[in-house]
Amino acid sequence: MKNQTEIIAEDGKQELFIMREFNAPRELVFKAFTDPELLVQWLGCDALTMKTERNAEGKGASWRDIFTDPDGNVFGFHGVCHEFMAPQLIIRTFEFEGLPEPGHVCLETLRFEVLPGDRTKISVQSVFQSVADRDGMLRSGMETGVFEAHDRLDALLAKEFVN
Amino acid sequence: MRRDVFQAIADPTRREIINLVAFNTMNLNAIAEKFDVSRPAISQHIKILTECGLIVIKKNGRERYCEAKLQQLNEVYKWIERYRKFWSERFDVLDDLLTTLQNKENNEKKARGENKSNIGE
Numbered sequence: 292m293k294n295q296t297e298i299i300a301e302d303g304k305q306e307l308f309i310m311r312e313f314n315a316p317r318e319l320v321f322k323a324f325t326d327p328e329l330l331v332q333w334l335g336c337d338a339l340t341m342k343t344e345r346n347a348e349g350k351g352a353s354w355r356d357i358f359t360d361p362d363g364n365v366f367g368f369h370g371v372c373h374e375f376m377a378p379q380l381i382i383r384t385f386e387f388e389g390l391p392e393p394g395h396v397c398l399e400t401l402r403f404e405v406l407p408g409d410r411t412k413i414s415v416q417s418v419f420q421s422v423a424d425r426d427g428m429l430r431s432g433m434e435t436g437v438f439e440a441h442d443r444l445d446a447l448l449a450k451e452f453v454n
Numbered sequence: 455m456r457r458d459v460f461q462a463i464a465d466p467t468r469r470e471i472i473n474l475v476a477f478n479t480m481n482l483n484a485i486a487e488k489f490d491v492s493r494p495a496i497s498q499h500i501k502i503l504t505e506c507g508l509i510v511i512k513k514n515g516r517e518r519y520c521e522a523k524l525q526q527l528n529e530v531y532k533w534i535e536r537y538r539k540f541w542s543e544r545f546d547v548l549d550d551l552l553t554t555l556q557n558k559e560n561n562e563k564k565a566r567g568e569n570k571s572n573i574g575e
Contacts, residue, residue: 296542300534303469311545315552333548426460429533
Protein backbone atom coordinates (compact mmCIF):
# COMPACT_ATOMS: atom_id res chain seq x y z
CA MET A 292 0.00 0.00 0.00
CA LYS A 293 1.15 3.49 -0.80
CA ASN A 294 2.20 5.76 2.05
CA GLN A 295 -0.22 8.66 2.47
CA THR A 296 0.83 12.29 2.63
CA GLU A 297 -1.03 14.20 5.31
CA ILE A 298 -1.36 17.99 5.33
CA ILE A 299 -2.83 19.80 8.30
CA ALA A 300 -3.64 23.46 7.71
CA GLU A 301 -6.28 24.51 10.18
CA ASP A 302 -8.43 27.52 9.42
CA GLY A 303 -7.09 30.75 10.83
CA LYS A 304 -3.75 29.37 12.01
CA GLN A 305 -0.39 30.59 10.76
CA GLU A 306 1.17 27.15 10.63
CA LEU A 307 0.85 24.02 8.57
CA PHE A 308 2.08 20.46 8.93
CA ILE A 309 3.18 17.90 6.37
CA MET A 310 3.50 14.28 7.52
CA ARG A 311 4.61 11.21 5.65
CA GLU A 312 6.06 7.76 6.40
CA PHE A 313 8.74 6.05 4.33
CA ASN A 314 9.76 2.39 4.09
CA ALA A 315 13.43 3.19 4.59
CA PRO A 316 15.77 3.75 7.53
CA ARG A 317 16.10 7.24 8.99
CA GLU A 318 19.73 7.81 7.90
CA LEU A 319 18.76 7.22 4.29
CA VAL A 320 15.65 9.42 4.38
CA PHE A 321 17.66 12.20 6.00
CA LYS A 322 20.30 11.84 3.31
CA ALA A 323 17.66 12.07 0.57
CA PHE A 324 16.48 15.38 2.10
CA THR A 325 19.95 16.89 2.47
CA ASP A 326 22.29 15.48 -0.19
CA PRO A 327 21.97 17.86 -3.18
CA GLU A 328 22.50 15.04 -5.68
CA LEU A 329 19.68 12.96 -4.19
CA LEU A 330 17.39 15.91 -3.48
CA VAL A 331 17.10 16.97 -7.13
CA GLN A 332 16.21 13.40 -8.10
CA TRP A 333 12.88 13.49 -6.27
CA LEU A 334 12.02 17.13 -5.58
CA GLY A 335 12.46 18.10 -9.21
CA CYS A 336 10.62 16.43 -12.07
CA ASP A 337 10.14 16.73 -15.84
CA ALA A 338 7.67 19.57 -15.40
CA LEU A 339 9.90 21.41 -12.93
CA THR A 340 13.60 20.89 -13.40
CA MET A 341 15.40 21.63 -10.20
CA LYS A 342 18.76 23.04 -9.26
CA THR A 343 19.96 23.46 -5.74
CA GLU A 344 22.67 25.63 -4.27
CA ARG A 345 23.92 24.16 -1.02
CA ASN A 346 27.59 24.82 -0.60
CA ALA A 347 27.71 23.67 2.98
CA GLU A 348 25.67 21.67 5.41
CA GLY A 349 24.85 22.50 8.96
CA LYS A 350 24.16 25.46 11.19
CA GLY A 351 24.28 28.83 9.49
CA ALA A 352 24.59 27.42 5.97
CA SER A 353 22.38 29.04 3.36
CA TRP A 354 20.36 27.09 0.83
CA ARG A 355 18.54 27.94 -2.40
CA ASP A 356 16.37 25.76 -4.62
CA ILE A 357 15.47 26.89 -8.13
CA PHE A 358 12.75 25.27 -10.23
CA THR A 359 12.23 25.97 -13.93
CA ASP A 360 9.05 25.01 -15.77
CA PRO A 361 8.89 24.10 -19.50
CA ASP A 362 7.95 27.70 -20.38
CA GLY A 363 11.11 28.98 -18.73
CA ASN A 364 9.39 30.41 -15.65
CA VAL A 365 11.70 30.29 -12.64
CA PHE A 366 10.57 29.71 -9.05
CA GLY A 367 13.15 30.24 -6.35
CA PHE A 368 13.12 29.37 -2.66
CA HIS A 369 15.86 30.16 -0.19
CA GLY A 370 16.71 30.30 3.47
CA VAL A 371 19.27 29.72 6.18
CA CYS A 372 19.80 26.62 8.27
CA HIS A 373 19.39 27.34 11.98
CA GLU A 374 19.84 23.84 13.40
CA PHE A 375 21.19 20.71 11.73
CA MET A 376 21.23 17.51 13.78
CA ALA A 377 21.76 14.53 11.50
CA PRO A 378 19.77 12.37 11.15
CA GLN A 379 16.86 13.67 13.22
CA LEU A 380 16.30 17.40 12.97
CA ILE A 381 16.60 20.41 10.69
CA ILE A 382 15.37 23.89 11.59
CA ARG A 383 15.61 26.44 8.83
CA THR A 384 14.05 29.54 7.35
CA PHE A 385 12.20 29.37 4.06
CA GLU A 386 11.19 32.14 1.72
CA PHE A 387 9.41 31.92 -1.64
CA GLU A 388 11.01 34.39 -4.01
CA GLY A 389 7.90 34.71 -6.19
CA LEU A 390 6.04 36.99 -3.78
CA PRO A 391 5.53 40.66 -4.68
CA GLU A 392 7.72 41.81 -1.78
CA PRO A 393 10.59 40.19 0.14
CA GLY A 394 10.52 39.48 3.87
CA HIS A 395 7.68 36.94 4.07
CA VAL A 396 9.78 34.32 5.83
CA CYS A 397 8.62 31.04 7.25
CA LEU A 398 10.27 28.92 9.96
CA GLU A 399 10.45 25.23 9.09
CA THR A 400 11.14 22.38 11.50
CA LEU A 401 11.79 19.00 9.86
CA ARG A 402 11.73 16.00 12.19
CA PHE A 403 12.85 12.52 11.18
CA GLU A 404 11.49 9.86 13.52
CA VAL A 405 12.44 6.18 13.64
CA LEU A 406 9.54 3.76 13.22
CA PRO A 407 9.66 0.00 13.86
CA GLY A 408 10.77 -2.15 10.92
CA ASP A 409 13.41 0.25 9.61
CA ARG A 410 10.77 2.77 8.67
CA THR A 411 10.82 6.55 9.09
CA LYS A 412 8.24 9.23 9.72
CA ILE A 413 8.93 12.79 8.71
CA SER A 414 6.93 15.74 9.96
CA VAL A 415 7.45 19.25 8.71
CA GLN A 416 6.03 22.17 10.66
CA SER A 417 5.99 25.51 8.84
CA VAL A 418 5.22 28.59 10.89
CA PHE A 419 4.42 31.74 8.93
CA GLN A 420 4.44 35.35 10.09
CA SER A 421 0.66 35.59 9.75
CA VAL A 422 -2.37 33.59 8.65
CA ALA A 423 -2.51 35.72 5.51
CA ASP A 424 1.12 34.81 4.78
CA ARG A 425 0.45 31.10 5.12
CA ASP A 426 -2.61 31.16 2.92
CA GLY A 427 -1.05 33.68 0.57
CA MET A 428 2.12 31.67 0.04
CA LEU A 429 0.21 28.55 -0.91
CA ARG A 430 -2.19 30.46 -3.09
CA SER A 431 0.65 32.26 -4.85
CA GLY A 432 2.12 28.82 -5.55
CA MET A 433 -1.01 28.16 -7.54
CA GLU A 434 -1.12 31.59 -9.15
CA THR A 435 2.49 31.53 -10.24
CA GLY A 436 2.12 28.03 -11.61
CA VAL A 437 4.29 25.92 -9.30
CA PHE A 438 1.46 23.43 -8.94
CA GLU A 439 0.14 23.91 -12.47
CA ALA A 440 3.43 22.66 -13.89
CA HIS A 441 2.74 19.34 -12.21
CA ASP A 442 -0.82 19.28 -13.48
CA ARG A 443 0.44 19.88 -17.01
CA LEU A 444 2.81 16.95 -16.67
CA ASP A 445 -0.03 14.78 -15.36
CA ALA A 446 -2.13 15.71 -18.36
CA LEU A 447 0.75 14.99 -20.71
CA LEU A 448 1.46 11.60 -19.15
CA ALA A 449 -2.24 10.67 -19.20
CA LYS A 450 -2.33 11.55 -22.91
CA GLU A 451 0.83 9.57 -23.69
CA PHE A 452 -0.58 6.63 -21.77
CA VAL A 453 -3.84 6.63 -23.71
CA ASN A 454 -1.97 6.85 -27.01
CA MET B 455 -7.35 47.69 -1.05
CA ARG B 456 -7.65 44.21 -2.43
CA ARG B 457 -9.95 41.93 -0.42
CA ASP B 458 -10.14 38.18 -0.61
CA VAL B 459 -11.44 35.19 1.26
CA PHE B 460 -8.08 34.62 2.96
CA GLN B 461 -8.20 38.00 4.64
CA ALA B 462 -11.75 37.35 5.69
CA ILE B 463 -10.91 34.25 7.70
CA ALA B 464 -7.63 35.60 9.08
CA ASP B 465 -9.44 37.29 11.96
CA PRO B 466 -11.09 35.29 14.81
CA THR B 467 -14.04 37.68 15.19
CA ARG B 468 -14.75 37.49 11.48
CA ARG B 469 -14.59 33.69 11.60
CA GLU B 470 -17.13 33.76 14.41
CA ILE B 471 -19.39 36.09 12.46
CA ILE B 472 -19.22 33.70 9.50
CA ASN B 473 -20.16 30.80 11.80
CA LEU B 474 -23.09 32.80 13.22
CA VAL B 475 -24.64 33.67 9.90
CA ALA B 476 -23.69 30.48 8.07
CA PHE B 477 -27.00 28.81 8.78
CA ASN B 478 -29.22 31.71 9.85
CA THR B 479 -29.58 35.08 8.27
CA MET B 480 -29.20 37.60 11.11
CA ASN B 481 -29.68 41.32 11.47
CA LEU B 482 -26.76 43.53 12.37
CA ASN B 483 -27.93 44.28 15.92
CA ALA B 484 -28.36 40.60 16.75
CA ILE B 485 -24.83 39.89 15.54
CA ALA B 486 -23.34 42.79 17.50
CA GLU B 487 -25.04 41.60 20.70
CA LYS B 488 -23.15 38.30 20.51
CA PHE B 489 -19.79 40.03 20.89
CA ASP B 490 -18.13 42.06 23.61
CA VAL B 491 -16.46 44.35 21.10
CA SER B 492 -18.01 47.66 20.10
CA ARG B 493 -20.78 47.95 17.54
CA PRO B 494 -18.60 50.01 15.13
CA ALA B 495 -15.89 47.29 15.33
CA ILE B 496 -18.46 44.65 14.36
CA SER B 497 -19.71 46.88 11.54
CA GLN B 498 -16.15 47.18 10.30
CA HIS B 499 -15.70 43.38 10.31
CA ILE B 500 -18.99 42.94 8.47
CA LYS B 501 -17.91 45.56 5.96
CA ILE B 502 -14.71 43.58 5.30
CA LEU B 503 -16.70 40.35 4.98
CA THR B 504 -19.01 41.97 2.42
CA GLU B 505 -15.99 43.30 0.52
CA CYS B 506 -14.57 39.77 0.50
CA GLY B 507 -17.84 38.52 -0.90
CA LEU B 508 -18.57 36.16 2.01
CA ILE B 509 -21.58 38.11 3.26
CA VAL B 510 -24.27 40.13 1.52
CA ILE B 511 -26.41 42.69 3.30
CA LYS B 512 -30.10 42.62 2.49
CA LYS B 513 -32.57 45.27 3.51
CA ASN B 514 -35.98 44.35 4.80
CA GLY B 515 -37.83 47.54 5.68
CA ARG B 516 -35.56 49.40 8.10
CA GLU B 517 -33.70 46.27 9.15
CA ARG B 518 -30.48 45.19 7.53
CA TYR B 519 -29.73 41.47 7.44
CA CYS B 520 -26.50 39.57 6.82
CA GLU B 521 -26.64 36.54 4.57
CA ALA B 522 -23.67 34.18 4.14
CA LYS B 523 -22.25 33.39 0.70
CA LEU B 524 -19.86 30.63 1.59
CA GLN B 525 -19.08 29.10 -1.80
CA GLN B 526 -15.88 31.13 -1.81
CA LEU B 527 -14.50 29.28 1.22
CA ASN B 528 -14.02 26.27 -1.05
CA GLU B 529 -11.09 28.16 -2.53
CA VAL B 530 -9.16 27.49 0.68
CA TYR B 531 -9.76 23.76 0.53
CA LYS B 532 -8.84 23.71 -3.13
CA TRP B 533 -5.34 25.01 -2.51
CA ILE B 534 -4.74 22.75 0.46
CA GLU B 535 -5.70 19.78 -1.71
CA ARG B 536 -3.39 20.91 -4.52
CA TYR B 537 -0.56 21.42 -2.06
CA ARG B 538 -1.14 17.90 -0.69
CA LYS B 539 -1.20 16.50 -4.20
CA PHE B 540 2.08 18.25 -5.00
CA TRP B 541 3.89 16.75 -1.97
CA SER B 542 2.21 13.39 -2.40
CA GLU B 543 3.64 13.16 -5.94
CA ARG B 544 7.12 14.24 -4.87
CA PHE B 545 7.17 11.78 -1.95
CA ASP B 546 6.01 8.91 -4.19
CA VAL B 547 9.07 9.58 -6.35
CA LEU B 548 11.19 9.65 -3.20
CA ASP B 549 9.77 6.23 -2.24
CA ASP B 550 11.11 4.81 -5.51
CA LEU B 551 14.47 6.51 -5.01
CA LEU B 552 14.76 5.13 -1.46
CA THR B 553 13.98 1.61 -2.74
CA THR B 554 16.65 1.94 -5.43
CA LEU B 555 19.21 3.20 -2.90
CA GLN B 556 18.41 0.38 -0.48
CA ASN B 557 18.67 -2.28 -3.18
CA LYS B 558 21.99 -0.84 -4.28
CA GLU B 559 23.25 -0.88 -0.70
CA ASN B 560 22.10 -4.49 -0.21
CA ASN B 561 23.75 -5.61 -3.44
CA GLU B 562 27.00 -3.92 -2.43
CA LYS B 563 26.87 -5.63 0.96
CA LYS B 564 26.21 -8.95 -0.76
CA ALA B 565 29.10 -8.34 -3.16
CA ARG B 566 31.42 -7.53 -0.25
CA GLY B 567 30.23 -10.64 1.60
CA GLU B 568 30.95 -12.81 -1.43
CA ASN B 569 34.41 -11.28 -1.81
CA LYS B 570 35.16 -12.08 1.82
CA SER B 571 34.13 -15.70 1.40
CA ASN B 572 36.24 -15.83 -1.76
CA ILE B 573 39.25 -14.61 0.19
CA GLY B 574 38.51 -17.21 2.84
CA GLU B 575 38.64 -19.97 0.24
